[in-house]
Amino acid sequence: MYPTFRYHALANLSADEESALLSLGDREARWKAGETIQREGDTVHGFYLHVSGWIHSSLVMRSGARLIQKVHLPGDMLGTPNMALDRAADTITTITSAVTSFVPFERFRDLFYHQPRLAMLFTFAVQMERLSLMDTLAVTGRASAREQLARLFLDLHTRLTPLGVVSNDTFELPLTQEMIGDLTGITAVHVNRTLRVLREEGLIEQKGHLFQILDLERLQAIAPIRPRTPRFEPDWLSSSREGNSNAAAS
Amino acid sequence: MYPTFRYHALANLSADEESALLSLGDREARWKAGETIQREGDTVHGFYLHVSGWIHSSLVMRSGARLIQKVHLPGDMLGTPNMALDRAADTITTITSAVTSFVPFERFRDLFYHQPRLAMLFTFAVQMERLSLMDTLAVTGRASAREQLARLFLDLHTRLTPLGVVSNDTFELPLTQEMIGDLTGITAVHVNRTLRVLREEGLIEQKGHLFQILDLERLQAIAPIRPRTPRFEPDWLSSSREGNSNAAAS
DNA sequence: CGCGCGCTTGACCAGACTCAACTGTTGTGG
DNA sequence: CCACAACAGTTGAGTCTGGTCAAGCGCGCG
Numbered sequence: 001m002y003p004t005f006r007y008h009a010l011a012n013l014s015a016d017e018e019s020a021l022l023s024l025g026d027r028e029a030r031w032k033a034g035e036t037i038q039r040e041g042d043t044v045h046g047f048y049l050h051v052s053g054w055i056h057s058s059l060v061m062r063s064g065a066r067l068i069q070k071v072h073l074p075g076d077m078l079g080t081p082n083m084a085l086d087r088a089a090d091t092i093t094t095i096t097s098a099v100t101s102f103v104p105f106e107r108f109r110d111l112f113y114h115q116p117r118l119a120m121l122f123t124f125a126v127q128m129e130r131l132s133l134m135d136t137l138a139v140t141g142r143a144s145a146r147e148q149l150a151r152l153f154l155d156l157h158t159r160l161t162p163l164g165v166v167s168n169d170t171f172e173l174p175l176t177q178e179m180i181g182d183l184t185g186i187t188a189v190h191v192n193r194t195l196r197v198l199r200e201e202g203l204i205e206q207k208g209h210l211f212q213i214l215d216l217e218r219l220q221a222i223a224p225i226r227p228r229t230p231r232f233e234p235d236w237l238s239s240s241r242e243g244n245s246n247a248a249a250s
Numbered sequence: 251m252y253p254t255f256r257y258h259a260l261a262n263l264s265a266d267e268e269s270a271l272l273s274l275g276d277r278e279a280r281w282k283a284g285e286t287i288q289r290e291g292d293t294v295h296g297f298y299l300h301v302s303g304w305i306h307s308s309l310v311m312r313s314g315a316r317l318i319q320k321v322h323l324p325g326d327m328l329g330t331p332n333m334a335l336d337r338a339a340d341t342i343t344t345i346t347s348a349v350t351s352f353v354p355f356e357r358f359r360d361l362f363y364h365q366p367r368l369a370m371l372f373t374f375a376v377q378m379e380r381l382s383l384m385d386t387l388a389v390t391g392r393a394s395a396r397e398q399l400a401r402l403f404l405d406l407h408t409r410l411t412p413l414g415v416v417s418n419d420t421f422e423l424p425l426t427q428e429m430i431g432d433l434t435g436i437t438a439v440h441v442n443r444t445l446r447v448l449r450e451e452g453l454i455e456q457k458g459h460l461f462q463i464l465d466l467e468r469l470q471a472i473a474p475i476r477p478r479t480p481r482f483e484p485d486w487l488s489s490s491r492e493g494n495s496n497a498a499a500s
Numbered sequence: 501c502g503c504g505c506g507c508t509t510g511a512c513c514a515g516a517c518t519c520a521a522c523t524g525t526t527g528t529g530g
Numbered sequence: 531c532c533a534c535a536a537c538a539g540t541t542g543a544g545t546c547t548g549g550t551c552a553a554g555c556g557c558g559c560g
Binding site (some may be wrong): 031059061080081084085089104105109113116119121124125127128131135137142143160185224225230234236237 | 359378475486
């Protein structure tokens with residue numbers, strides 16, 4: 001089932017809203033590691049709720065280089081930008097085995113007609129994605145490899161924490177060095193070198209796919225930017241006239 | 251008056267929708283060149299419709315480096331990501347003299363309650379911004395200075411054309427080389443050198459602030475990415491049950 | 501058991517940065 | 531109305547981060 005904590009971070013949902021959100025998606029689809037959910041250029045009819053597993057979305061540039069736009073984690077919504085296009089902007093591929101739930105655009109549209117407040121929260125979520133892209137942009141191409149990796153690991157750390165899979169600053173990291181490279185715009189070779197430096201400095205530790213942040217504070221000092229948190233339920237969110245039945249939280 | 255062509259590119263607006271869109275903004279505010287409309291960290295109560303002039307939004311990083319996130323042109327909406335935050339994410343500054351119109355979040359929220367289709371188009375516009383950020387990200391830090399500048403000029407060319415200020419591939423370019431640097435993540439010094447190369451290659455020409463693209467085709471061949479166009483009025487956009495009174499376009 | 505993928509390391513190279521100096525233009529105050 | 535400050539643009543010299551190419555290693559899986 002789609003984890004709704006992302007929406008609960010934006011506002012208290014009424015029971016109505018919660019169930020509307022949960023009934024957005026079709027029956028869940030299970031994917032093996034390395035499968036392609038959607039290919040750049042495909043015609044699209046909806047988007048995906050991310051239920052479990054690691055997934056990434058990528059672009060292939062004319063030069064042949066692959067750009068990984070983002071690593072998606074459960075709770076994310078995948079492929080929503082395509083609603084404004086006729087062909088998919090990016091390729092969505094599973095990293096580990098994963099579960100998704102498809103949302104046809106028609107059902108999504110009904111949200112705007114019947115659940116205006118939820119539609120607004122959706123728009124907030126999109127804005128948060130946009131902000132995170134802005135932050136990535138601020139770092140990519142401007143910060144050093146060291147700084148970029150620091151930011152990446154901190155970002156994953158904060159996003160994985162609400163999923164309950166981080167303990168003692170340790171988590172599974174199913175990304176290859178090449179993926180990390182495509183994610184940051186750094187060569188895999190240089191990622192390797194930089195990781196070694198971070199390890200030598202006692203900032204991080206890797207045992208197979210198990211990844212540990214040894215010195216969170218120092219890593220935060222290196223990272224040029226800190227993850228953002230959305231504002232919870234701004235006072236203007238609910239109309240004074242209607243749709244105000246949301247004081248009762250779920 | 252706010253130019254609505256951006257919305258007309260997304261769908262035919264009913265007369266109702268058109269007037270709802272136009273009545274979003276307060277009385278227009280005039281700014282001189284170099285004024286700051288909003289500062290990073292300010293508390294925000296709304297966003298801005300961009301009526302005329304050149305404006306940019308920027309971030310200052312811990313290192314002191316400035317990142318120009320985007321150059322805004324008339325028809326854009328400024329500062330909308332802040333709706334999900336309690337403090338402004340970026341600083342909005344005029345490049346030339348400019349005119350804006352303020353939209354308080356309350357009035358924006360009412361759009362979702364009374365004009366669901368327009369609210370959806372707003373969300374589309376946000377998604378397009380997100381896509382453009384994705385494309386910028388694909389280039390920044392991955393492409394060479396030459397390629398980045400090619401892309402920047404092509405982007406401005408396509409965005410300025412609907413404003414009717416481009417003739418014979420020539421337009422006013424009020425950006426300093428330092429701004430271009432902050433926009434692309436390149437040093438002003440290197441921007442200068444790269445511009446000289448492009449000039450020597452007969453790709454562009456500059457006479458003061460007048461900028462001309464001499465060889466559009468070759469510039470497009472250099473640019474790693476092409477500007478996107480949104481899909482016009484996807485068939486699922488309007489509900490079959492309600493809000494279907496939009497066949498009559500404006 | 502061997503193939504292949506991901507990781508590691510070395511040697512060399514180059515695009516972009518830094519620092520610095522100089523020019524031309526604009527605008528402003530004495 | 532001139533002098534000067536401030537700023538945008540230009541160019542050179544030297545440096546360095548990160549890319550390229552290449553080779554070797556180790557582990558998991560078929």
